Amino acid sequence: MGEELRLPIAADVDVVEARQQGRALAAVAGFSSGEQTVIAAAISEIARNILMYAKKGEIILSLVQNGDRQGVSVVAIDQGPGIPDIDRAMQYGYSTSHGVGAGLPGAKRLMDEFEVDSVVGRGTTITMKKWRRAI
Amino acid sequence: MEVPILRQGQYLIASIQSALTDADLSHLREALIAQVGRSRCRGVIVDVTALDVMDSFAVRTLRDIAHMARLRGAETVIVGIQPDVAFAMVQLGLTLKGVATVLDLEEGLAFLDGRTKERGLDLTKPKRPSGRG
Numbered sequence: 001m002g003e004e005l006r007l008p009i010a011a012d013v014d015v016v017e018a019r020q021q022g023r024a025l026a027a028v029a030g031f032s033s034g035e036q037t038v039i040a041a042a043i044s045e046i047a048r049n050i051l052m053y054a055k056k057g058e059i060i061l062s063l064v065q066n067g068d069r070q071g072v073s074v075v076a077i078d079q080g081p082g083i084p085d086i087d088r089a090m091q092y093g094y095s096t097s098h099g100v101g102a103g104l105p106g107a108k109r110l111m112d113e114f115e116v117d118s119v120v121g122r123g124t125t126i127t128m129k130k131w132r133r134a135i
Numbered sequence: 136m137e138v139p140i141l142r143q144g145q146y147l148i149a150s151i152q153s154a155l156t157d158a159d160l161s162h163l164r165e166a167l168i169a170q171v172g173r174s175r176c177r178g179v180i181v182d183v184t185a186l187d188v189m190d191s192f193a194v195r196t197l198r199d200i201a202h203m204a205r206l207r208g209a210e211t212v213i214v215g216i217q218p219d220v221a222f223a224m225v226q227l228g229l230t231l232k233g234v235a236t237v238l239d240l241e242e243g244l245a246f247l248d249g250r251t252k253e254r255g256l257d258l259t260k261p262k263r264p265s266g267r268g
Contacts, residue, residue: 012156019188020154037188037219041227044190048157092228106191106227 004062009076010055015047018059022074025061029070030132039072039130042110045103046076046126052103054080054123064129071112071131082120090116138163140170145257146178146247147171147209148240151185160196167200171209177256178247179204182240184215194229201234210250211235214243 005025007018022043026036043059050057057078064073083089092105104126108114111128118124136159141148147170149163167179181197183189189197201211212235216224224230237243251257 012158016154016156019190023187034219034222037223038226040188041190041223044188044192045227048190048192103191106229109228110223110226 004060007059007061009047009050009057009059009078012048012051015044015051018047018061019044022059022061022072025063026072026130029063029072031072031130035130035132038110039074042107042128042130043074045107045110046074046128049103049126050076050078050080053083054078057123066131069131071129073127073129074111075128076126077123078125079123082122082124083116083118084120086116086118138166140166142170142174142176143244145176145251146180146244147174147176148180148182150182153185154187155193157192160193164196164200164203168203168207171204171207176209177251177254179209179211180240180243180247181211181213182215182243183213183220184217184239186220187217189216189220189224189229191227191229194224194231198231198234201231208256210247210254212237212243212246214238214240 005021007021008014009018019040023036023040026039031039047059057076060075062073064071090105090108107128111130113129115127136153136155138149138151147167149167171179181200197213204211213231214237216236235246237246
């Protein structure tokens, strides 16, 4: 616990690496293979967002615990242009980059917790967590 | 990682072997669309059995392949979407609307056979009897 995995995101191979590492970590946390796929897909979306808007950044993966619940935390950090209108960016189907507009809202749907902290001109930090369902 | 594209009769089969980057996916789209014209293919099968995640970019690229191939006269069918992948796609709100999907390669071939016959595009048999008798 407490150990974190920092993955630089600067090319599309890094997106693949980040989602594979995320899946591996989710497996360690005991998530089902379906949930591992969900976490990997969410990581893929936010990692691609870094590439598209900030060109480079970082994904930090770690295991988290809340009482007896175990989970995975994914933090995406970049020093890019920031998101001028977060509400709009969180609208499903809205995209400024000719994407499908599933990026941020899609990742939010997949995870249990999702927070966006963005300052225009300074960068964006997205923190998301997924908790294992109680057995 | 380049995706091998095999030709089988009137069809092209792209069989994805491992995780793909966005660039790999875009390259696959271009290669398939070019080859549809070059070899007058009537159908395209994209086998995604080996993909363990499909995110919005992958889904959009598959949809683009299907729509572009159709504009070039070929039907596309996606085969082998894994249960976990389907689960995550639905949660992400991603659909392959307007794109044929079947369980596996065998069903994919059967689907394309049906579609080509329906459209009267089967090049393996002459359309009309050509004899004079």
